Amino acid sequence: MSWSCLEVRERLAEFAVDALPAAEAREVERHLDWCPGCRKEAGEFQEGAARMAFALQAAPPPPALGSKVVDRVAVASGRHRPSSRRAIRVAAVAVLAAALLAAGSLTFALAMRGKVATLQQKVSQTTKDLNRFQELLQHLKANGKVFEANLVPSPGGAGGGTAAIVTAPNAADWVMVQVDVGTTSGGPYRVLLQQRSGVSILAGSLVRTANGPFVLSDEPRYFAADLSRLSSVVVLDHTGRPVLAGPVQPYTTG
Amino acid sequence: MAFGSEGPLSPETEQELMRQLTVGDEDAMRALYTRFGSPVYTMGLRLLRSSQEAEELTQDVFLAAWRKASRFDPSRGRLSTWLMAIAHNLAVDRLRHDRGPSKPPLVLMEDLPEPAPTDEEDGLLDRETARRALAGLSRSERELLALAYFQGWTAREIAEAQSVPLGTVKTRLRSALIKLRRTEADHAARAGVRDGGRP
Numbered sequence: 001m002s003w004s005c006l007e008v009r010e011r012l013a014e015f016a017v018d019a020l021p022a023a024e025a026r027e028v029e030r031h032l033d034w035c036p037g038c039r040k041e042a043g044e045f046q047e048g049a050a051r052m053a054f055a056l057q058a059a060p061p062p063p064a065l066g067s068k069v070v071d072r073v074a075v076a077s078g079r080h081r082p083s084s085r086r087a088i089r090v091a092a093v094a095v096l097a098a099a100l101l102a103a104g105s106l107t108f109a110l111a112m113r114g115k116v117a118t119l120q121q122k123v124s125q126t127t128k129d130l131n132r133f134q135e136l137l138q139h140l141k142a143n144g145k146v147f148e149a150n151l152v153p154s155p156g157g158a159g160g161g162t163a164a165i166v167t168a169p170n171a172a173d174w175v176m177v178q179v180d181v182g183t184t185s186g187g188p189y190r191v192l193l194q195q196r197s198g199v200s201i202l203a204g205s206l207v208r209t210a211n212g213p214f215v216l217s218d219e220p221r222y223f224a225a226d227l228s229r230l231s232s233v234v235v236l237d238h239t240g241r242p243v244l245a246g247p248v249q250p251y252t253t254g
Numbered sequence: 255m256a257f258g259s260e261g262p263l264s265p266e267t268e269q270e271l272m273r274q275l276t277v278g279d280e281d282a283m284r285a286l287y288t289r290f291g292s293p294v295y296t297m298g299l300r301l302l303r304s305s306q307e308a309e310e311l312t313q314d315v316f317l318a319a320w321r322k323a324s325r326f327d328p329s330r331g332r333l334s335t336w337l338m339a340i341a342h343n344l345a346v347d348r349l350r351h352d353r354g355p356s357k358p359p360l361v362l363m364e365d366l367p368e369p370a371p372t373d374e375e376d377g378l379l380d381r382e383t384a385r386r387a388l389a390g391l392s393r394s395e396r397e398l399l400a401l402a403y404f405q406g407w408t409a410r411e412i413a414e415a416q417s418v419p420l421g422t423v424k425t426r427l428r429s430a431l432i433k434l435r436r437t438e439a440d441h442a443a444r445a446g447v448r449d450g451g452r453p
Contacts, residue, residue: 010424011424012428013424013427013428013431014402014408014409014424014427016339016431017342017399017402017403017427017431018342018343018346018402018403018406019402019407019408019409019412019427020408020409021408021410039330040330043330043331043335044331044435045428045431045432045435046331046335046336046339047331047332047335047435048430048431048432048433048434048435049338049339049342049403049431049434050334050335050338050339051383051384051387051388051434051435052384052388052399052403052404052434053293053296053297053338053341053342053384053403054293054334054338054381054383054384055381055384055385055387055388056293056296056297056300056381057296057381058292058293058296058381059292059295059296059299060292061291061292061295061308061309061312062305062309065291065295065309065312065313066284066287066288066291068309068313069283069287069291069312069313069316069317070280070283070284070287072313072316072317073280073283073316073317073320074278074280076317076320076321077278077320196351197347197351226310226313226314228310
């Protein structure tokens, strides 16, 4: 049952300074959505609260922050037109993601017996990709962050895989996933990115590639959200049951 | 329409700025950032105590402003208030998440370190008005607001820490905010009469 105006108004001061418990704040927001009288009063308290912020001695933001803000909104609105320099950078990140996935896929390729020749080819290609990426990275002095998650099966399950997460200050964050789910049934599979805050982001569905493993459809998948605070990556089957999962950690070349 | 980087915007100009934002006008976003990037970043620094977190917060705030732009209603308050409410809400979310269940030590507003001064004079009038409004509060009211606004404490946490009834904290908070708002409104009215323009 929703709150009355009286119940809401006695909480508006706390609401204005975000001093209400989350559940009560949500209840107040719901009320304000339809009640113009309480909305007006809430606005007055917020005017008072904003004075606290404006009383602070201003600190100069970093010079590049404005461009990052504009770029991030442009990406989120789907109007992102990378400059040529950024296009090169994005290309570099694409190579990185591919290389990471190739390197990660070695982990579960090792578990696949009787495929030595394939594995050797994979090692060779991976080494080339990584070298190419390192050259590009040095060239561009990229300051993005790279994370990986080695995905292992749930108890009783099979398969494995890797997720590569790339966060770049001047570009959209993105994710690539490559997994072997150990079975041909149970799909469609979905990938969930779990943030440290407890909020989860649905990265998308997996599709099977011609040579076997599953990857995200429309890979790499871009995100307006900041992906630098992920805690884990989880692959769910069609019932929502986790079949693969792994913690997100900074990528290390070692 | 040019939005400029200084001086108050009329309600019509604020509405036009947000309208342009909703249709994805990058110049509108630049104008919004030029005006409010510094106060939002400053708030991030004060609450989160990390330049990196303040940068991330600033990006999140302007992204949220873009997403919510169509909900901005100038008849309900100024753009600066609306934007700072978004900023504070996101900052407190981060603060509480990073802090977890433990409480920070009691810190008085006077003891909080000032961020480095800037050469920019934009917003100076806003700051002077705000400081004048804060000066009209008692020490205990300023401390209470500092705990809630800059430390992210809930009213219940403040009541427990200060061993006072929750109802008393709520009443004092309400009274302090009303005083802040009233001082601000009085000042704006005087400026409006003097300048013959909109407060």
